[in-house]
Amino acid sequence: MTDAQKSLRAQMLATEHWSLLASRSTTQSEVLTRIAIFLTLVSAGLVTLGVLGNATQFRGWFGVAALGVLLLLVILGLITQKRAFNASLDDLMYVVAMNRLRGAYLDLDPGLAPYFISSADDDEAGSIRTYYAFGPRPGQILASSAMIISVVEAAVLGLFAGGVVLGLGGAIWLAITLGAIAGVGSLIIWMVVGFRGYRDLFERHEPLRTASDA
Known part of the structure; x- marks a missing residue:
């Protein structure tokens, strides 16, 4: 390969x-904006319920x-949550x-090898090295945007489930129990969905370069 060909390929x-x-960058910015909008709507919704509660004394049409x-x-949280998880897989891609480049x-x-901090291997191990260039960071997943939206959505879903139970005449302890189960169940389900999406991506991906090839 001539120098001219190498230069063209590099460009x-x-x-x-x-x-x-x-x-x-665009994907991350869009997702963060969506999450911010959802959190604002949650805050506004809870404030609205507080105002309505004071106005109606928590009676009459307040429950509806x-x-x-x-x-x-x-519903809005579910849409935002799905987008956040899709964006996480897009970011991984x-x-x-x-890495392949x-x-x-x-x-x-x-x-050039000594000057790359991120990995040049486009397999799973290479992606982990790029994400954790200076070693694993405890709490990385726990502090992710997808986890934040999952926790908030789980809380809202739990409130809704408890409200439905109360609206049907159920006892307060039953409403709290079923609300907690719905919230925790939602969080677990989405963690499983996220992990399966991650595994499925690498099961279908065929790397061109791995650490063993170096």
Whole structure:
């Protein structure tokens, strides 16, 4: 391969790299905006219920209004939560793709290897190294955007489930119990969904470069 060909390939790889960076940034920005909007709606909804409660003394049509507001928040939260989980997988795809490009850079010039902090391997181990360049960070998943939206959605779903039980004439202890079960169950289900999506991505992905190939 001539120097001119190497230069052309490097330019094409750099263009693709910047495209992936821009797409990753746009996706993260859009998801954070959605989460912020949802959290604002949750706050506004709870304040609205407080005002309505004071106005109606928590009687009459307050129960119907409360369930309506909570149902709307549950639906919006479900949509936002699904988008957040999809964005997490998209982000992983961007990381894997950029790892692959680094591998192409090394094919052009192996001497660049010491200057890459992120991995040049586009397999699962390579993505982990890129995400945790300086070692695993406890609480990384717990503090993620997907986990935040999952916890809030679980709380709203629990409130809605408890409200339904009370609306049907159930005892307060039953409403609290079923509400807690619904909230915790929702959180567990979405954690399983997220893990399965992660595993499915790498089961279908065929890496071009792994650590064993170096």
